[in-house]
Amino acid sequence: MVIVTRNPYTGEVMDEYEEFSEDTVLNIIGKLRDEQRYWKNDIDDRIDYLSDTLKPSLMREKQKLAKLMSSEMGKPIAQSVAEIDKSIRLVDYAVENFKKFLENEYVETEAKKSYIRFDPIGVVYIIMPWNFPLWQVMRAAVPALAAGNAVMLKHASIVTGTSLKIEKIFNTPLFRSIVVRGSRAINFIKHVDAASFTGSTSIGSKIAEEAGKHIKKHVLELGGSDPFIVLKSADIENAVRNAAFGRLQNNGQSCIASKRFIVHEDIFTDFHRALKEEFERTNIGDPLDEKTLLGPLSSEEQTKTVTGQIDDLKKLGDVEILGSPDGRIVPPTIAVTDRIYNEEVFGPVAILKKFKTQEDAVKLANETPFGLGASVWGDPEEAENMIPDIKSGMVFINKIVTSDPRLPFGGVKQSGIGRELSRYGLLEFTNIKSVWIQ
Numbered sequence: 001m002v003i004v005t006r007n008p009y010t011g012e013v014m015d016e017y018e019e020f021s022e023d024t025v026l027n028i029i030g031k032l033r034d035e036q037r038y039w040k041n042d043i044d045d046r047i048d049y050l051s052d053t054l055k056p057s058l059m060r061e062k063q064k065l066a067k068l069m070s071s072e073m074g075k076p077i078a079q080s081v082a083e084i085d086k087s088i089r090l091v092d093y094a095v096e097n098f099k100k101f102l103e104n105e106y107v108e109t110e111a112k113k114s115y116i117r118f119d120p121i122g123v124v125y126i127i128m129p130w131n132f133p134l135w136q137v138m139r140a141a142v143p144a145l146a147a148g149n150a151v152m153l154k155h156a157s158i159v160t161g162t163s164l165k166i167e168k169i170f171n172t173p174l175f176r177s178i179v180v181r182g183s184r185a186i187n188f189i190k191h192v193d194a195a196s197f198t199g200s201t202s203i204g205s206k207i208a209e210e211a212g213k214h215i216k217k218h219v220l221e222l223g224g225s226d227p228f229i230v231l232k233s234a235d236i237e238n239a240v241r242n243a244a245f246g247r248l249q250n251n252g253q254s255c256i257a258s259k260r261f262i263v264h265e266d267i268f269t270d271f272h273r274a275l276k277e278e279f280e281r282t283n284i285g286d287p288l289d290e291k292t293l294l295g296p297l298s299s300e301e302q303t304k305t306v307t308g309q310i311d312d313l314k315k316l317g318d319v320e321i322l323g324s325p326d327g328r329i330v331p332p333t334i335a336v337t338d339r340i341y342n343e344e345v346f347g348p349v350a351i352l353k354k355f356k357t358q359e360d361a362v363k364l365a366n367e368t369p370f371g372l373g374a375s376v377w378g379d380p381e382e383a384e385n386m387i388p389d390i391k392s393g394m395v396f397i398n399k400i401v402t403s404d405p406r407l408p409f410g411g412v413k414q415s416g417i418g419r420e421l422s423r424y425g426l427l428e429f430t431n432i433k434s435v436w437i438q
Contacts (some may be wrong), residue, residue, distance in 0.1 A: 120148030122193030219418035224372030231378025252348035279332035306347035372411035373401030
């Protein structure tokens with residue numbers, strides 16, 4: 001079967017790729033295993049690879065990769081460049097910290113010597129989405145490689161060109177990209193040692209089922225419907241500016257995008273008006289234009305999904321579409337409702353709700369089945385008091401939720417299992433081995 005990639009802005013075919021056979025993929029896994037037996041032995045060699053090979057390659061290919069990413073999935077080009085820069089910072093963080101994170105951890109016991117060591121577990125299979133086509137790969141692959149594992153990437157089909165470009169950038173036999181349909185991706189879990197998946201909750205559940213059947217370690221970073229809570233004490237201008245970016249970045253297609261805006265009733269009208277004005281100022285159009293903030297959704301299917309969700313929201317409240325739909329471009333949209341809407345909207349749609357008390361705000365924040373991130377805007381002390389009761393993997397005060405190499409990333413409830421980034425993410429794909437020497 002041939003996999004076809006299209007430019008979501010122009011609709012033009014970009015390229016066609018022959019799908020790999022099962023034998024080809026199994027051969028790749030075998031070669032990764034062979035390479036990994038040597039790769040695991042020397043942490044210094046692995047750190048040198050990150051600093052001397054991977055980082056220069058990313059820097060050298062930055063402009064070409066950014067253009068390819070934007071052309072395949074519609075991300076504004078400035079955001080593609082920023083994504084690559086962020087990935088380079090991850091490499092820098094790994095070089096500076098991962099060696100000490102993997103050092104033996106000595107524990108005082110009755111033994112002559114007792115300690116915990118962190119050994120690689122083999123071949124890690126990463127199944128990644130299209131929305132952050134480099135960053136999602138990097139935050140899974142770099143820790144796995146640094147820990148001494150080999151990595152096989154199955155990327156979303158619509159960014160197949162980017163996937164193969166990433167393999168060239170990694171420039172190591174320890175990292176390979178495979179070209180297979182999403183429906184076949186699950187078939188290879190039983191042949192590897194661990195799996196990391198980023199994507200929808202429905203697919204994540206199937207990944208977990210297959211991994212569980214074969215007792216394979218897995219990390220799942222799934223959907224989110226993050227609350228953006230605006231307290232009465234908030235600086236409205238600052239909150240609105242961040243709300244607009246938080247909802248529209250990456251064309252609204254981010255698991256940690258601010259999606260549900262929970263605003264104190266005393267400032268609701270002012271916040272609503274200011275957010276509408278901010279949305280109306282958005283530069284919309286060609287993702288390869290440096291000035292564009294909002295480009296097309298990634299595919300025709302994604303566009304149909306989001307426009308269908310907007311129609312559903314019209315039945316639950318007042319909806320304002322701030323512009324005219326154009327092809328796969330969905331204009332910034334505001335929906336005001338007091339009803340529960342549990343679907344994750346993966347597009348530039350902000351859902352606004354009022355609250356009276358902090359308890360009401362927390363209840364609204366938690367009414368979703370997701371629990372990825374949350375942000376609270378207002379007096380820092382007042383906001384911090386709410387953190388223990390918010391059911392999410394991350395809470396940011398007076399800042400939109402973001403992924404940072406220094407902090408663990410992941411969620412609870414239907415938003416996932418396990419963590420990426422930081423020392424915690426690095427250790428996910430290690431054998432945490434206890435050693436006792438009498």
